[in-house]
Amino acid sequence: MYHKHFSVTLFFLLGAGFIFSFGCRQSPRVGHQHSFLHNHEATKPTPVPDQIILNLSEDPLHKLAVNWRTDTSISVGEVQVARSSHGPEFREQYRTVVASSQRFRHQYESEPEVNAYYHEVMIDSLMPSEKYVYRVGTDTLWSEWFQVVMPNEQKVSLIYFGDAQNDVKSMWSRVIRQAYSQFPQVDFLLHAGDLINRSDRDLEWSDWFYAGGFIHAMIPSVMTPGNHEYGKEGDLSPQWKPQFNLPKNGPSGLEETCYFIDYPLVKVISLDAEQIDESTYYRDLQKSWLDSLLKINQAPWVVVTLHYPVFSTKPERDNVELRAHFKPIFDQYGVDIVLQGHDHAYGRGMAANVADGQNTRDQKSGTMYVVSISGPKMYDVTDASWMDRRAANTQLFQFISIERDQLNYQAFTARGDLYDEFKLLKNPDGPNKLINKIPAMPERVEELIN
Numbered sequence: 275m276y277h278k279h280f281s282v283t284l285f286f287l288l289g290a291g292f293i294f295s296f297g298c299r300q301s302p303r304v305g306h307q308h309s310f311l312h313n314h315e316a317t318k319p320t321p322v323p324d325q326i327i328l329n330l331s332e333d334p335l336h337k338l339a340v341n342w343r344t345d346t347s348i349s350v351g352e353v354q355v356a357r358s359s360h361g362p363e364f365r366e367q368y369r370t371v372v373a374s375s376q377r378f379r380h381q382y383e384s385e386p387e388v389n390a391y392y393h394e395v396m397i398d399s400l401m402p403s404e405k406y407v408y409r410v411g412t413d414t415l416w417s418e419w420f421q422v423v424m425p426n427e428q429k430v431s432l433i434y435f436g437d438a439q440n441d442v443k444s445m446w447s448r449v450i451r452q453a454y455s456q457f458p459q460v461d462f463l464l465h466a467g468d469l470i471n472r473s474d475r476d477l478e479w480s481d482w483f484y485a486g487g488f489i490h491a492m493i494p495s496v497m498t499p500g501n502h503e504y505g506k507e508g509d510l511s512p513q514w515k516p517q518f519n520l521p522k523n524g525p526s527g528l529e530e531t532c533y534f535i536d537y538p539l540v541k542v543i544s545l546d547a548e549q550i551d552e553s554t555y556y557r558d559l560q561k562s563w564l565d566s567l568l569k570i571n572q573a574p575w576v577v578v579t580l581h582y583p584v585f586s587t588k589p590e591r592d593n594v595e596l597r598a599h600f601k602p603i604f605d606q607y608g609v610d611i612v613l614q615g616h617d618h619a620y621g622r623g624m625a626a627n628v629a630d631g632q633n634t635r636d637q638k639s640g641t642m643y644v645v646s647i648s649g650p651k652m653y654d655v656t657d658a659s660w661m662d663r664r665a666a667n668t669q670l671f672q673f674i675s676i677e678r679d680q681l682n683y684q685a686f687t688a689r690g691d692l693y694d695e696f697k698l699l700k701n702p703d704g705p706n707k708l709i710n711k712i713p714a715m716p717e718r719v720e721e722l723i724n
């Protein structure tokens with residue numbers, strides 16, 4: 275009797291809830307503003323794993339990091355991983371890796387508090403070039419099996435995104451999906467900071483995960499933090515370390531924001547640009563760390579990513595201090611390419627700031643500097659002559675592949691059209707040889723767009 279009464283009550287409560295929520299979803303909304311109830315309901319963690327993401331480890335040929343989230347009813351988790359098979363037989367051959375799980379509780383302003391567990395696993399003993407399947411969860415609550423291809427020793431490829439940041443679900447999703455549809459076999463995705471706009475707002479992180487969907491679970495990511503991953507008090511986004519698992523091999527105090535990843539062919543380095551800008555202590559620490567790292571580097575290619583541009587594309591903006599402190603190190607050790615964000619426009623070229631500021635080319639410097647933007651928020655682009663190619667008001671992604679003594683670079687617009695291309699050829703006796711292959715598409719600068 276009690277149970278019957280309880281079920282009837284529950285039925286009415288659920289029914290009322292449904293009508294209420296349905297009613298709210300039908301209410302008119304203006305422009306691109308979000309429906310408050312809809313988004314919070316849709317983005318709450320549940321017992322079923324969500325926000326599943328692979329991150330590169332410092333040894334990306336053999337180890338792979340996996341993170342995911344559940345609600346607080348699930349406080350443990352594990353990954354099952356197996357060599358991929360042609361049929362379902364891999365399900366009989368998996369091994370299990372237990373996650374370390376941490377409770378997460380956070381409230382952004384007056385929005386509902388988020389309560390979750392984040393689960394983290396480092397899968398090791400993987401083989402280069404091998405294809406694996408894995409799933410995450412526990413007991414009966416599992417994700418689907420995801421298939422992932424391990425990188426090989428001969429070639430590395432990546433897709434680089436500038437700031438996603440604004441209207442991420444609405445307007446950035448098409449860019450990451452276009453990139454994936456053109457380059458589904460890429461080794462990793464690189465995000466050059468400002469992935470979202472408000473560092474600790476769960477709705478925005480949920481939008482970022484939604485936009486990438488299963489791509490995040492199939493292709494590993496690396497991300498360097500931008501200023502928007504830091505809060506007003508200078509604190510790193512509380513979601514950053516729980517939801518990602520980035521290397522902790524950088525300077526003490528900058529774990530998972532300043533670090534390196536070692537492919538045999540290329541060393542990938544993330545610098546924490548906000549900490550360069552805000553703290554002389556962490557600036558100097560990153561300088562000495564970078565210097566000591568590059569001094570013993572064996573990889574023929576070096577890719578650096580940091581959020582703030584060494585050379586700006588934004589009129590009236592010039593990061594003189596950043597350039598003064600880091601460009602000499604990039605020059606000394608021949609850093610090949612620097613991938614940046616923050617200026618919400620596109621520009622790339624080889625450059626140096628000597629007596630005449632940004633407009634003077636330095637024949638000794640072989641570093642290619644790139645600023646790019648993948649989200650919809652746009653700034654003007656300057657006409658500084660360091661740039662070989664520039665764009666305003668254009669959402670882009672970049673495909674970069676490195677093989678032996680050659681780096682190939684292509685930038686595509688959100689439509690998937692080729693906007694920029696060049697090659698870098700290694701020269702053992704000096705700076706890389708640059709071969710520009712700029713396509714015929716007219717340069718998208720203000721006077722041509724409007």
Ligand SMILES: [Fe+2]
Nearest residue numbers: 437439468616
């Ligand atoms: Fe930004």
Ligand SMILES: [Fe+2]
Nearest residue numbers: 468500501616
């Ligand atoms: Fe920024």
